[in-house]
Amino acid sequence: TQLLEQSPQFLSIQEGENLTVYCNSSSVFSSLQWYRQEPGEGPVLLVTVVTGGEVKKLKRLTFQFGDARKDSSLHITAAQPGDTGLYLCAGIRGTYKYIFGTGTRLKVLA
Amino acid sequence: ETGVTQTPRHLVMGMTNKKSLKCEQHLGHNAMYWYKQSAKKPLELMFVYNFKEQTENNSVPSRFSPECPNSSHLFLHLHTLQPEDSALYLCASSRKTGPDNSPLHFGNGTRLTVT
Numbered sequence: 001t002q003l004l005e006q007s008p009q010f011l012s013i014q015e016g017e018n019l020t021v022y023c024n025s026s027s028v029f030s031s032l033q034w035y036r037q038e039p040g041e042g043p044v045l046l047v048t049v050v051t052g053g054e055v056k057k058l059k060r061l062t063f064q065f066g067d068a069r070k071d072s073s074l075h076i077t078a079a080q081p082g083d084t085g086l087y088l089c090a091g092i093r094g095t096y097k098y099i100f101g102t103g104t105r106l107k108v109l110a
Numbered sequence: 111e112t113g114v115t116q117t118p119r120h121l122v123m124g125m126t127n128k129k130s131l132k133c134e135q136h137l138g139h140n141a142m143y144w145y146k147q148s149a150k151k152p153l154e155l156m157f158v159y160n161f162k163e164q165t166e167n168n169s170v171p172s173r174f175s176p177e178c179p180n181s182s183h184l185f186l187h188l189h190t191l192q193p194e195d196s197a198l199y200l201c202a203s204s205r206k207t208g209p210d211n212s213p214l215h216f217g218n219g220t221r222l223t224v225t
Contacts, residue, residue: 015132031211042114042200042216043153050211088153095165095209096141100153 012107021074023089037086038083116217131186133201141206142184147198
């Protein structure tokens with residue numbers, strides 16, 4: 001299967017803490033995207049990673065694509081309440097196949 | 111008006127009803143998608159259209175019938191649904207020229223409850 005497993009499934013942390021979310025698959029993807037979804041809204045793209053081993057930074061968020069292009073991680077430094085949401089990874093295969101992960105629901109407490 | 115707009119935001123229907131979900135995008139994109147988001151399940155791709163032509167049908171039951179009259183509008187016609195079809199239905203669009211990594215732009219979804 002092309003399942004993308006995310007861990008942890010749920011995470012509740014205090015403001016200022018660091019955290020890492022993982023996205024793992026047994027399949028290779030041409031590229032991988034991370035989205036964040038807030039309650040009552042659709043997912044919004046955070047980043048796209050394309051090259052194996054690639055690291056991208058978006059303010060306090062650091063994204064890494066695994067060397068073999070089968071997995072990815074998202075690290076948040078000094079989490080803020082505004083980071084609260086559902087984080088989704090999506091592997092891209094072919095033209096229209098965006099395969100979404102199982103999701104990580106993050107809650108950052110003030 | 112920008113982005114991807116879905117109507118209605120909420121829908122409650124009985125199993126014998128017929129209803130339609132509507133999606134409209136103002137981004138000039140050529141590809142449009144229907145996804146189903148259920149609790150405890152990953153986002154499931156249902157249908158994809160590119161320039162009004164259906165390119166993906168992910169083994170969706172026939173009680174869901176998509177329609178794409180043009181590149182800006184997408185409908186999902188619903189009839190004789192089951193309670194397990196209750197979910198958030200998300201529409202998305204993208205500018206696709208091939209197997210590239212164009213981002214998906216999502217609407218805010220229609221929360222469907224089947225009673």
